[in-house]
Amino acid sequence: MQPIIQMTDIQKHFGSVIALAGVTIDFFPGECHCLLGDNGAGKSTFIKTMSGVHKPTHGEIKFEGKPMHFEDPRDSIAAGIATVYQDLAMIPLMSVSRNFFMGNEPIKKIAGIPFFDHDHANEVTMREMRAMGINLRGPDQAVGTLSGGERQTVAIARAVHFGAKVLILDEPTSALGVRQTANVLATVDKVRKQGISVVFITHNVRHAMAVGDRFTVLNRGKTFGTAKKGEITPEELQDMMAGGQELAVLEGSLGGTV
């Protein structure tokens, strides 16, 4: 099978900071690829080069086999990549449905003039949010009035709705409750089965093991190792994520994995 995205030797420097020192990963359709690693390992930076937020300092991105230069998140969205960023991407003062369709507004032509189709937007928003287990007071509720977890759910629902070929999730479950987390993981599972390529970033070994097909661990801007599902135990994976450094010793019931 041909990888949908090939990232080869991606480097990214910010002024004097080297965030990525050369990372090479391929992503395949229908596969959930987990990106793991310590804080500051460069995971977010890496997916931002994939989604056009950053331009890599060095390295090549191939999308469906063709070299791609994303100048802007718009380009990657147009190519079919949807991203949920760690520092979300919501406008607090705007309504949920306007946020949901931001950048992808549905159009209804009246007398040849394209108008924003609010009815359609409201309906879709309510439906998709309900599917994620969140009941909104109404589609015109401002995002700023939602709790952190509810907001994260909006971002995920939006990405799932628009993610045509690739869905990138940067720590999507970090602020979520148990029920919402279960919904997100189930959604990832469903999406993957539809043949979409999912990139999933998390610090939670158990979430990674639950949905991941392959696991790549980054460490200090470099690839630390890749493993397939079933080839690695949670404990081994956790060791890799900590960058090979020993963990603080805990009393209590943390059997092996944090």
Add this chain to the structure above:
Amino acid sequence: MQPIIQMTDIQKHFGSVIALAGVTIDFFPGECHCLLGDNGAGKSTFIKTMSGVHKPTHGEIKFEGKPMHFEDPRDSIAAGIATVYQDLAMIPLMSVSRNFFMGNEPIKKIAGIPFFDHDHANEVTMREMRAMGINLRGPDQAVGTLSGGERQTVAIARAVHFGAKVLILDEPTSALGVRQTANVLATVDKVRKQGISVVFITHNVRHAMAVGDRFTVLNRGKTFGTAKKGEITPEELQDMMAGGQELAVLEGSLGGTV
């Protein structure tokens, strides 16, 4: 033993939103009390009434047996309560050490005039951060240049350093890597043993089980139940956290707990 903080029938309304509908909890010294619950259950709102950010619409707060009215976070800090907020409390443009000591600046008198003791501040900051497993480039590095996890660690280290009697942590590990999480959990453990009362909010059942002595689950602004360590299994706790609603079914290795 006398509780250090008694919260009785706390209610909090924001305009037409009822965030807390009457919550009663006691906190004891030397105990780690975990607050759990769904997104939007009111956990953050609850601890904010404890730390003086919000004034409760109704209800009583007793600190060391005496009724307390915190008008401002300053008052609670002065009383010995240190808080790590979910939406951190860092100034991106300020250096790490200035952030660390913000509101608690160390003073050195020169000719009777109190000056900010920068040397002392720098030294303490570097030391405390190293103890949490983060090596800073320097104490005058701006917080804005840290990764999300590094930033969260600064907030925790600060609270631990200044938390005289009560330490409140609102989802402190949500953005942390495995190693940092282990450090935080170990720190909570250590702090608790010093006789400090810890309030720990999390969505991660395993983290809660690892350090918690008692668990209170909030649901839709009300207390859903309280349990002692050893009286409850992780699966039961998880069920409570989801508010009694069934979880999405997942394939994969998520044995019971998310």
Add this chain to the structure above:
Amino acid sequence: QENTDSLTYIMVSHAPDSDSWWNTIKNGIALGGKQMGVTVEYRNPPTGDLADMARIIEQAAASQPDGIITTLADFDVLAGPIRNAVDQGIDVIIINSGTAEQARDVGALMFVGQPEYDAGFAAGVRAKGDGVGSFVCVNHVISNTVVAERCRGFADGLGIELGDSMIDTGQDPAEIKNRVIAYLTANPETDAILTLGPTSADPTILAVQEMGIAGDIYFGTFDLGDEIVKGIKEGIIQWGIDQQPFLQAYLPVVILSNYDRYGVLPGNNINSGPGFVTADALEKVEKYAGEYR
């Protein structure tokens, strides 16, 4: 005659709110109104924007007063609204700026004042007679199109190009003072200083004192004020052009009242200035400077 007991006259000026010179005008109409037993109102565009002034004249006409007293700061802008007022049967007297011909053109009863350009020109001729060959014009309201005409007239009166001898000093006294010093230091051959009102004259007096050239340099100014009068007395300022704003305000009120009541009207325009105030006969001027002078 209809009811002539309660007459209302509206005065519209082109000056921004804080322009101190217009204060005399305000006092003048107030006194005129009191003496004649008529209601007088004063209006001005807060920022000194002439287009806003046109709206105020339209507004004044809409409130149907018995007469409007206004300046003709820019004929193009103001002629239309003034003509409309006149054609509605409102008597108009033009004061201060504009010319007698323009006043007749818009249908005003008469003109009381001193055309800015002409006043500047007269001052220039006088200065030329005193042997002045170059000058600096200290303009504290560069964006005010009316006042700048004085500098242009002065240059023409001297028979030289205005060139860059008009400096934009802003309104801050320290900046005015120091800019004048800077200019005079950089251009030591300057013969004369022309200031355009108390705002620029007061700091300029300090400037020439500080440079030690007070009395040596030829110094003329428009309009009067406390410090200017003192300067004239001390010989720092050769002359102040007094266009007697008091008359420009007071007389129209009197004339309009009498015209409305008894139908009498002077046969000619009144030149309230330019009167050159010099060191002779300063007593009254001194007493009332800034208030009625």
Add this chain to the structure above:
Amino acid sequence: MTDTSTNDERVKEMSGLRRALIRPELGGIVGTIAVFTFFLLFAFDSGMFSPQGVLNWTTVSAQFMIIAVGACLLMIAGEFDLSVGSMIGFAGMMVAIFGVVLAWPMWLAILVTFAICIAFGALNGYIVVKTGLPSFIVTLATLFILRGFTIFIPQTVESKTIIGGIREAAEGDWLGALFGAKIGGPFFQWLGDNGWIGVFTRGNREGQPVVDGIPMLIVWAVVLVVIGHIVLTRTRFGNWIFAAGGDAQAARYAGVPVDRVKILMFMFTAFCATVFAVCQVMEFGSAGADRGILKEFEAIIAVVIGGALLTGGYGSVIGAALGALIFGVVQQGLFFANVESSLFRVFLGVILLLAVILNTYIRRLITGER
């Protein structure tokens, strides 16, 4: 899942009326009602509500509206423009220089002026977007630069700071008429003939009605408000404007071409300022270096009175138009009511404060802002 209905016990009830009332324009609507009530009570017989009086404050309000629409959309897009006032002076001066001094045909002079001014707007936007500097600073610089040129150019070419003769130069010009003409003349003549509105009693216009038409200025204001409102609330681009102002970074992540939106809004603001300027020079026939001073504040005040959030992401064009109306009515009304003119500013300041406090309260109700 048990709670699929949108009824939520955690939300107190809110009456339907209250819900219908709470909208960004509410502050503007309340203010408008209050202002009119006030002047109807205290200045009714001053001529303020005669046809001529109405036309007077309508024209002033329309002026404010034209620049307020631009300022409003720009403010919602998260930026603001302090150079509007200087732009008005500059644009008028350019029309005069091209049309009178260089004697180009007026339509050409106007079109070139529009092109230059919109280019300046684009430059403002480009600098703001590319350097990430606050628009306050960038446009403050433009304020000085444009005003400097507005004084320097006519002084250099004509040694005056005022250039007249524009009306004569625009005689019969089709584009000039689009800005300077009045419409509805025959209708008003008919009204006048029937004695419903006053007519001139003497002079060369004897018998003509005192109000002889609606100036194109007012037409421009209405058209701009309507278009602005529709674009903002009913189109995709409108959503982008809100998004760009609400959080530029988030909008960019979501695929909104934020830079383009902001630059376009700067250009639109420049366009509005130029419309204002051209209407003004066409009506009054001269361009001066003093034109438009402090108009940027008046535009911002109108927009803020109309309920927009200074920091962007929230506001309404209708609100801004009402803000302009309030501003215009108060300004002219105080003259009608014969208030001491130096106190005008005190009133303005107090009204501004009251209006923003009211608007903040309303906004918090709507957005549940914290």
Add this chain to the structure above:
Amino acid sequence: MTDTSTNDERVKEMSGLRRALIRPELGGIVGTIAVFTFFLLFAFDSGMFSPQGVLNWTTVSAQFMIIAVGACLLMIAGEFDLSVGSMIGFAGMMVAIFGVVLAWPMWLAILVTFAICIAFGALNGYIVVKTGLPSFIVTLATLFILRGFTIFIPQTVESKTIIGGIREAAEGDWLGALFGAKIGGPFFQWLGDNGWIGVFTRGNREGQPVVDGIPMLIVWAVVLVVIGHIVLTRTRFGNWIFAAGGDAQAARYAGVPVDRVKILMFMFTAFCATVFAVCQVMEFGSAGADRGILKEFEAIIAVVIGGALLTGGYGSVIGAALGALIFGVVQQGLFFANVESSLFRVFLGVILLLAVILNTYIRRLITGER
């Protein structure tokens, strides 16, 4: 843990020199050098660098510095004050009303003026802090209100808008001297007698040195800059100022009394404006209703040229002082260099733009801002 050293392979090296240079004041330092180089080359023999010339631009710069210090600290605390200019006019007028019209002793007049103005500053701050409105709007309202009173009060009590005679009234007053006197007179006389600085060769001051002392204005400027700098960088309160401006919410959570800090900074800004006003009326002997117009912008410009961030949380008093110096030198220098004065604004705009672009670049280097 393996990486306990602060050496990090993920950080490229930066030379010590570069590190030492990169500081908030760098933009101001570079600008100052550039400006002086320019004028030394192009206006050296214009008298700009004679003792008198130096005093000339120093005085103007010192004026800017006094208001820039206040504006700088306030801006770092996250707010700004558009009412500075009106406050200057108002304060001067109050001194004149109390000291001349009511004939109070000058020290009392000055003290009461300070009290009133600082109270207005506190009111500004209180409204901003309590309502959460942007300070732009609140102080814009104050701008209008204070200016209105500054015109209205003297007109009502004295029917003038300029009140003179302050110098005479302040004769021999100790507090008046603290604002209006010159110091170092004998020293300069001595310099003059020895021929090290020029003396007047004619006129009423023949034999006196051309510079006869340093005005208290300059002393005030230096004192305020030094105190402001120390408070900001070396005290606990300074840390609170940064914190309040960087993120008020976060600072509040950390126990910083944000409201108090902001209100105090508004009061300090009012204090600086009053110092400015009192020095001015003492020097010029009169108070006018038009004093201080647009000074708020000049203060903001100086502060921004000096590297502060308009949105708060970042900046330096030394930088602001250098910004004021640059502003003063450029302004006066252009007159010395005989540049067409209406182009002054154009220069100002261009310099402002260049300065902020440079500063933004430097700030990004320092803070690693994204």
